[in-house]
Amino acid sequence: MDASTNDGRSSPAIVVRDLAKSFGEVRAVRGVSFEVATGEVFGFLGPNGAGKTTTINMLCTLSKPTSGSASVAGHDVVRERDDVRRNIGLVFQDPTLDSYLTAAQNLELHAELYGVEQRLVAPRMEQVLRMVELWERRDAPVATFSGGMRRRLEIARGLMHSPRVLFLDEPTIGLDPQTRHSIWTYIAQLREQEEITIFMTTHYMDEAEWCERIAIMDHGQVVALDSPEALKAGVGKDRVMIQTADDAAAIERLSKQFGLTATIAEGAVTFGVTAGEEFVPRLFAELGVPIKSVSLSRPTLDDVFMSYTGTTIRDAEEDASKHRNRVMLQVMSGGRR
Amino acid sequence: MSTARDPFGSSTTARPEPATDSRPAAGRTPDGSRQGAASAAGTHTIVRVHVPERSLDSELRAIRIVWRRELTRFRADRIRIVTSLVQPVLFLFVLGSGLQSLAGAGTHGVSVKTFMYPGILCMTVLFTALFSAASIVWDREFGFLREMMVAPVRRSSLVLGKCMGGATVAGLQGVIMIALAPLVDVPYSVPMILGIFALQLLLAYMITAFGVMIAVRIKQMQSFMGITQMIVMPMFFLSGALFPVSNLPRWLEVLNRLDPLTYAVDPMKKLVFNNIDISPLARATLDPGLTWFGWPVPAIVSVGMVALLGVVMTGVAIWEFSSTE
Numbered sequence: 130m131d132a133s134t135n136d137g138r139s140s141p142a143i144v145v146r147d148l149a150k151s152f153g154e155v156r157a158v159r160g161v162s163f164e165v166a167t168g169e170v171f172g173f174l175g176p177n178g179a180g181k182t183t184t185i186n187m188l189c190t191l192s193k194p195t196s197g198s199a200s201v202a203g204h205d206v207v208r209e210r211d212d213v214r215r216n217i218g219l220v221f222q223d224p225t226l227d228s229y230l231t232a233a234q235n236l237e238l239h240a241e242l243y244g245v246e247q248r249l250v251a252p253r254m255e256q257v258l259r260m261v262e263l264w265e266r267r268d269a270p271v272a273t274f275s276g277g278m279r280r281r282l283e284i285a286r287g288l289m290h291s292p293r294v295l296f297l298d299e300p301t302i303g304l305d306p307q308t309r310h311s312i313w314t315y316i317a318q319l320r321e322q323e324e325i326t327i328f329m330t331t332h333y334m335d336e337a338e339w340c341e342r343i344a345i346m347d348h349g350q351v352v353a354l355d356s357p358e359a360l361k362a363g364v365g366k367d368r369v370m371i372q373t374a375d376d377a378a379a380i381e382r383l384s385k386q387f388g389l390t391a392t393i394a395e396g397a398v399t400f401g402v403t404a405g406e407e408f409v410p411r412l413f414a415e416l417g418v419p420i421k422s423v424s425l426s427r428p429t430l431d432d433v434f435m436s437y438t439g440t441t442i443r444d445a446e447e448d449a450s451k452h453r454n455r456v457m458l459q460v461m462s463g464g465r466r
Numbered sequence: 467m468s469t470a471r472d473p474f475g476s477s478t479t480a481r482p483e484p485a486t487d488s489r490p491a492a493g494r495t496p497d498g499s500r501q502g503a504a505s506a507a508g509t510h511t512i513v514r515v516h517v518p519e520r521s522l523d524s525e526l527r528a529i530r531i532v533w534r535r536e537l538t539r540f541r542a543d544r545i546r547i548v549t550s551l552v553q554p555v556l557f558l559f560v561l562g563s564g565l566q567s568l569a570g571a572g573t574h575g576v577s578v579k580t581f582m583y584p585g586i587l588c589m590t591v592l593f594t595a596l597f598s599a600a601s602i603v604w605d606r607e608f609g610f611l612r613e614m615m616v617a618p619v620r621r622s623s624l625v626l627g628k629c630m631g632g633a634t635v636a637g638l639q640g641v642i643m644i645a646l647a648p649l650v651d652v653p654y655s656v657p658m659i660l661g662i663f664a665l666q667l668l669l670a671y672m673i674t675a676f677g678v679m680i681a682v683r684i685k686q687m688q689s690f691m692g693i694t695q696m697i698v699m700p701m702f703f704l705s706g707a708l709f710p711v712s713n714l715p716r717w718l719e720v721l722n723r724l725d726p727l728t729y730a731v732d733p734m735k736k737l738v739f740n741n742i743d744i745s746p747l748a749r750a751t752l753d754p755g756l757t758w759f760g761w762p763v764p765a766i767v768s769v770g771m772v773a774l775l776g777v778v779m780t781g782v783a784i785w786e787f788s789s790t791e
């Protein structure tokens with residue numbers, strides 16, 4: 130199959146084969162393969178440092194793969210870099226607006242760089258600015274915009290040239306709930322109005338639920354890939370979290386008495402069990418360790434994440450940031466000497 | 467790989483419908499407050515645009531917009547217009563007036579301010595152009611560089627637009643200094659003004675290209691400022707902007723002839739001194755003209771040197787810029 134001759138309309142929007150990237154000794158992405166269908170909203174889920182941004186950078190032609198291949202909108206990301214770039218829109222995690230310019234000037238600059246037909250620049254600008262509710266603020270300098278407004282403007286800019294694939298790298302990170310909500314409204318609108326494929330990364334579980342399919346990435350590998358519903362159904366168990374007087378004893382008792390494997394997650398003894406509501410009374414009767422509190426929840430993506438990676442995403446984040454802080458401290462103390 | 471599924475199978479059979487009502491969709495938002503805005507936004511017309519294949523025309527548009535951005539930013543930043551004039555004005559009027567009593571005997575009746583004027587014209591351009599180049603580092607720090615780097619245009623177009631923008635901004639800044647001519651006893655004349663303006667533009671282009679060449683490799687504003695200070699001050703002092711270039715100690719003469727700025731300062735002096743009425747003795751003392759091993763270098767050769775350096779530095783900057791990820 131030769132995707133490039135078909136111009137990618139009906140073939141998958143993104144095809145990734147054994148894609149890998151190493152930075153010296155560090156293997157950031159260790160051979161991932163997946164496809165994203167045209168028109169799909171596809172989510173990339175995982176803690177910081179899992180390799181999400183590295184993968185997205187390779188797909189956007191910002192960095193070259195160490196091995197493997199990928200094509201976006203029917204074009205190879207290494208050999209047909211410019212063709213890929215013409216067909217993708219990018220919204221980065223970090224701001225990339227020129228804050229000296231006005232909103233309209235930023236969009237105009239983008240349109241000129243992408244060679245958007247002159248007579249379409251103004252109407253397209255109006256459309257995207259109205260969509261993100263910034264049309265009234267078009268002539269204000271970006272320096273006067275709040276963080277949420279800037280992110281919305283970045284999304285508008287990423288859409289200026291009608292890309293076939295829109296990449297959103299953590300589009301809602303650090304935003305207030307209202308802005309996060311609006312951004313999801315735009316994404317829903319986009320899906321209805323334009324033939325566009327959306328590829329996004331996130332580490333918010335509740336947002337991943339809104340994707341049609343998600344890939345869970347951990348330590349540079351895709352560990353699971355399916356629709357959120359299918360992934361949750363696959364877990365099949367309710368999650369029970371208990372706080373006890375003696376966690377170690379509780380874990381041991383759970384294992385011996387009930388044959389359940391429990392771990393400590395977010396400071397509570399956590400385990401999965403089928404028909405949780407029937408299990409809880411038995412737990413109180415038979416555990417033999419005083420229970421201070423109990424919480425029971427239906428499978429969520431958190432549980433999916435946990436069943437594939439053995440940790441909750443928050444704990445994974447914390448470990449990653451602890452590690453980062455440690456490295457930072459070492460660097461700083463080294464630098465002061 | 468087992469985790470990759472056929473996207474078609476999955477998207478047709480398992481296209482998920484919301485299990486709960488919490489999923490947003492156009493025109494249907496869970497919290498009532500934003501509903502109006504969202505549904506209003508949903509009714510606008512859709513404009514489809516098409517990004518054409520890369521062509522000369524699209525590259526020219528890219529050059530022009532990068533150039534225009536420099537001008538827009540310059541206009542928006544009025545404080546910069548004033549602050550970058552402080553240093554040249556200080557040199558010209560404070561240092562020039564201050565040295566008058568000391569150096570007056572040696573200038574054959576020409577004021578020190580008049581003598582320093584051509585050098586200061588070059589200096590103005592030098593600083594403004596470097597400041598323009600610094601915006602590459604700034605853009606990198608503030609992320610905007612990425613927006614340009616991922617665009618489907620050649621890196622050379624970005625560099626050319628940037629260098630031309632810097633040259634134009636510095637040239638405009640130079641106009642203010644040209645306007646000050648009567649204050650240093652240099653009368654206005656159309657050929658002189660046009661000549662100075664053209665030479666300033668050329669010099670500004672060369673310096674911006676030089677600055678971009680350095681800036682592309684540098685990640686932090688502070689380092690860029692440090693490096694340029696280290697290069698610019700020696701370049702300015704060695705160029706002969708503040709002294710005649712004949713009868714110099716051997717070491718200084720060598721360094722002076724190696725300094726690129728020298729080849730802009732010398733024709734600048736000729737332009738200004740041709741326009742004022744002074745004795746041949748004063749002219750010979752103050753503007754002895756540049757020589758290479760005793761050969762008087764014609765102005766056209768000096769200007770050619772500046773242009774050539776500009777081209778070479780642009781080339782290096784493009785090469786560097788293209789090889790960064």
